[in-house]
Amino acid sequence: MSRSSVESQLVEFATALVENSGGIIDWQSDGSQATAIVPPDLAESLGQHEESFLVKTQPGDEGLVLSLGGEFVDLAARTLRHFVPAIGAFAIDDLPVRKTEFATAVDSSFGWQNARAKVLDGSVMTVPYHAWWFHVTLQSEETWESLVSVTLNARSGVVVPLSELLNLGDLRPAKDAPSDSSTTLDQALHVAEAETMRQATTFLQRIDARRERDRKRLQDYYRALQRESSTPNKRTKAVPTAEEIESRQKAVKLELQRKLSELDERYLFSAVLRPIVLAEFRIPAVAIDVEIQRKAEKRIFRVYWNAMLKKMEPMSCSRCLRTSFNFWFTNDTVDPLCSTCHGL
């Protein structure tokens, strides 16, 4: 990314931040600096003493300096938290829904491996989908960060491959609050963790390799010390006794263990997922009830035909929560299992 693109991102962001937080900002024609006029609490949040202040991209003593290196990003975080809501609800209305052929859609999409399935009924409805964005930080001897997004059907909890919904042209803001977000948060976190592991593979491997290298370095060093434990004292030339050698070697061994333990502690990973944004999208869908019969037991599952995807959504495995179109069912409770969990 070029220098100018970072700078223009900062300028664009700062302008939107001030304007969305209740202030106004006016850039000079050459784009070098702007004057912002904001309410007192916003000024304070942005670290300014006056309600009117300069905004600029070049370092200086006064005003709000837009740079990645200074405190601007932190001030912006505080301002966003207090002034800019992070939960939104939107509707996507004008999508065609095919109610008539839902039975065929279910049959051709799903594989019921050890059960009989009977498509009962389908009804057109608006289904809420929750799109979560998480800021993920993986901390070890170094830090890795990413922005991970997960979209789920809020009714079924199933992850759906819908991205970029926020950029859709025909998005209509909803007037009422979103549905219960706590129902999808757990599942979204679970999926975000898996995605984090996937995205951070290189980082994890690098840290693993460094830890191994450091362990080897320590082991080599203390092994060398062990070898030296039997050598005579350089100054006095006194040759150590067998007891002394044993005692020294024991001490070195203990020291190595302590060092390795410290090293492992230093390389421990901790990952933090911070929800940044939740957007609920209300999308037309066909909810289809399917009766599954496993031996004598029966259970009804609801699956969805998604009007955005124009196809059936998968179901979740009851054990690992992974999505699939291919299921086995348990005997008594008729719980759906993916091929992996069924194999276990």
Added chain:
Amino acid sequence: MRTKIAATNSLFDVNSGKDITDDSAHVRTSFSPSGIPIRFRTDLSEFSTTKNLATREQLQLHLTHTRLQLLRGFDELLCLEGLTGVEHLPHQIETVRKVMRRFRGRVLLADEVGLGKTIEACLLLREYLLRRLIKRVLILVPNPLVSQWHEELSSKFHLDFKIAPRTATSSRDEFWATHDRVLVSTSFARTGRRPEAIASAQWDLVIVDEAHHCRNRATKLWKLVNSLQRRHMFLLTATPVQNNLVELYSLLTLLEPGHLKTEADFKKQFVTRGNPRDPRNRHRLRDLLGEVMIRNTRGLVQINLPPRYAQTVIATPGEEESQLLIDIQQYLRDQLATAAHTNTDDAEQESPEELDASSTESADAPEAVGWDQRLTSRAGPPESTSPAGGPALALLAGPTLQEPQDNGPAGISRMRLHAILTSIGSHPATAAATLQPLAERDERARQLCERAGRISHSAKDEKLLHLLKESHEHKVLVFVASIRTLHRLQSLLMEAAIAFSTFSGEQSSTDKDAAVEQLKSSVNVMLCTESGGEGRNLQFADTLINFDLPWNPMKIEQRIGRIHRFGQTQDVFIFNLCTAGTLESRILKLLNDKIRMFELVVGEVGSILGNLDDGQEFESLVLQLWQKAPDDQQLDADFETLGDTLVAAQEKYLDAKNLDEALFGEDYE
């Protein structure tokens, strides 16, 4: 904590009223590929506390902010894009990340020699500049390294720096205030009124190369660096401790005053009484150093190169060639003698461009910077330096040499003098071309030019053909300094039916790639000019022939570094061709016999030359010696003295290196 989260979580209760305040419910554990536990935790405290519904733009604002945070996180380095010929190694990238994240731009980079401290510093510099974290940068380097830094910053990192001119301008505050990127030699910066002028300006970043010269707090250099107003600072040295541990204290005090408390505290805690080189409380000291210093070692980064073997091949010239060499040098000496009696205003005045275009045809024009700098110095007052660099330097600093150094013999500029002397060390055909402009106005030069042109095969030509035939099972790079020599060798190899490819600064990038590919697949020889394959992987070649020898040892080292580098798996063979009786043969003898240069690790030559404290560039020293010596006998004696100075500089370096290895060893990172 619980209260805070509960308050935050009211967001989630808009409809459900559910309480998810117990964040321990969100703790899960996964494992890295090698089994290190990864503890996942959810933090809701940063989530917006505003209850209104967000618009699409407001949500996007949150996401943009997070993306900016990620950019700030330095995980994705911006500096790696758009570099030319920089083969950055994993430990260098790791160092850049560490300095950005952990050290906050104040660090002592103390990698072992040859691991690329300069690359690390330049990557960091570029990263900071690209992120607009800094604007004004001052780089302080020993005099012999100024040209190399300038050239590498420009050609590899595309960063233009102004070299402080050796004129009165540099003593004015305005110069330092108005130029945002300045490169200056430490010896020049610390003398005259310049320290005050440099200190009057504010710097975002100061880089000090060979920073062990700042080890003594009583010196002008330490005081200069300490007085600089700067936000970030990189100190670069492979040998932070040269004599005693207090030097380390002095260096780190420049970076983080108070980090090691007072000198008395430091000595009390960390220096063994009676032995200032022996540290106490090593672990504590190591921890403290780890907060301000990075030291990569070969063992740590696992770069162990295969051995290399160097051999000098002296070509004894035939009678005609031998006499020509003598006569050209005599001609130049006569010109020099005449100069002493001639008004210097009559001296030939040529710009580097004119000289380059007319005759020298330096293959890649790498020296333009250094020469330009010296030409500029003609206009200003002579630099005030002390002859602290050893006996040879003291000798050279005397008044007898100042005149010829600045002006050169009458009728011949100093640049042309250098060009002619190097050309006769390269090839008679090149010497003829270099003499040509003089031949147009001087009968004696014309005759010499004709005689040089008549020599179809030089003694080195024969040696080269012999070597190539002997090395037919190896991939060979033949380095030349002059494009004319390159053309001559092309003809020679064609006549001898030896297949080869050519890599020179004249070619397009595509042609260069094709030349390397040819060497890899279909031919065994590649003729190269100085830029020889920079940035391209040539480690499949294992033999290097220096057909001619640059006077600057760093350039010789750069040539070697093209194949004796990370990724080389075979033993490397180096053949240095030189004609008996030339200056090159003396330089080679000096470098080989005195400091055993060809056995040194890449990078060590720079450290040794950097120890020529007030030193000039090596090639400049050589030229001065030649100018000063009335005959070969005196020249041999002066080279001997220069050799002693080099040995002293090397001993100083080795002593410091041994001490640093003992102090930091493999157990330090």
